[in-house]
Amino acid sequence: MDEAIKREGSTGTLVMGIAAAVAGWVVPGLGHLLLRRWSKAAVYFLCVGGLACAGLAMRGAVFATGAEDMFDRLGFLADIGTGGFYFLAHLIQTAGPDVAHATGDYGTRMFATAGMLNLLTVLEAYEIGRGRRT
Amino acid sequence: MNTLFGGLSHFQALLLFALLVSLTFAFLSKRGASERAKYVLWAFLAFLLVAVGIGWLMYPFSQ
Numbered sequence: 001m002d003e004a005i006k007r008e009g010s011t012g013t014l015v016m017g018i019a020a021a022v023a024g025w026v027v028p029g030l031g032h033l034l035l036r037r038w039s040k041a042a043v044y045f046l047c048v049g050g051l052a053c054a055g056l057a058m059r060g061a062v063f064a065t066g067a068e069d070m071f072d073r074l075g076f077l078a079d080i081g082t083g084g085f086y087f088l089a090h091l092i093q094t095a096g097p098d099v100a101h102a103t104g105d106y107g108t109r110m111f112a113t114a115g116m117l118n119l120l121t122v123l124e125a126y127e128i129g130r131g132r133r134t
Numbered sequence: 135m136n137t138l139f140g141g142l143s144h145f146q147a148l149l150l151f152a153l154l155v156s157l158t159f160a161f162l163s164k165r166g167a168s169e170r171a172k173y174v175l176w177a178f179l180a181f182l183l184v185a186v187g188i189g190w191l192m193y194p195f196s197q
Contacts, residue, residue: 043161047154054150057139106147113151117158124162 012131020129024122025083028114031125044121051114052085056093060107062086075108081115081122152181 016035024031029045032038056062063075080086089111098104127133142150156177160170 040161043157047158051151051154054139054142054147058142058147102144103142103147106144106151110147110151113155117155120162121158 012129014130017126017129021122021126024125025081025118027084028082028118028121031122032128035125035128037128040121040124044118048082048114048118048121049085051110051117052082053092055107055109055111055114056085056089058107058110059093059095059098059101059104060109060111061097061099061104062089062093062111075112078112078115081117081119082111083118085111085114148182148185152178152185156181 020031020035022031023034024044027045028048029041029043032041032044061075063072063079065076067073067076085092097108099108124133139150153174156174159177160173164170164173
């Protein structure tokens with residue numbers, strides 16, 4: 001097993017890993033697409049995108065930069081993980097957030113979860129790009 | 135988008151959340167279609183069971 005991992009390690013490069021990670025952060029699944037992991041790319045795009053869009057459609061809050069509250073800062077770190085969806089949030093969520101109702105609160109958690117999941121997929125894309133993982 | 139997701143009930147939102155997170159975890163952690171399918175099913179049911187269980191435990195406090 002260790003030998004297999006070492007052999008795979010020789011096929012990847014640091015540049016490929018970073019490029020896949022950045023692409024995967026900007027558009028969920030794009031990093032895997034560049035690395036020709038078609039099924040993973042499709043699943044990650046649909047799942048992260050689905051969660052992000054559902055969260056926004058349920059009128060969840062999107063945390064902005066420069067928050068004073070520690071929880072808001074953590075929320076921002078989770079939200080920014082969605083990459084492109086974070087920057088397009090105001091276009092998708094035309095009605096604005098409404099966390100006075102439970103549905104909006106669920107939407108906030110869904111969007112943050114999408115960001116955290118995307119960060120995990122970004123790490124995986126980096127590892128595949130480096131050749132440490134298949 | 136709002137018509138697709140905006141009218142979800144709380145339980146439908148739970149189902150969607152559990153399905154999408156289970157799928158992502160399965161593709162991150164398992165190899166092979168059958169292993170992934172088993173993991174999706176297991177994680178999806180675990181999400182539902184835990185959510186309904188916690189809801190049931192909290193029910194007396196809502197009265």
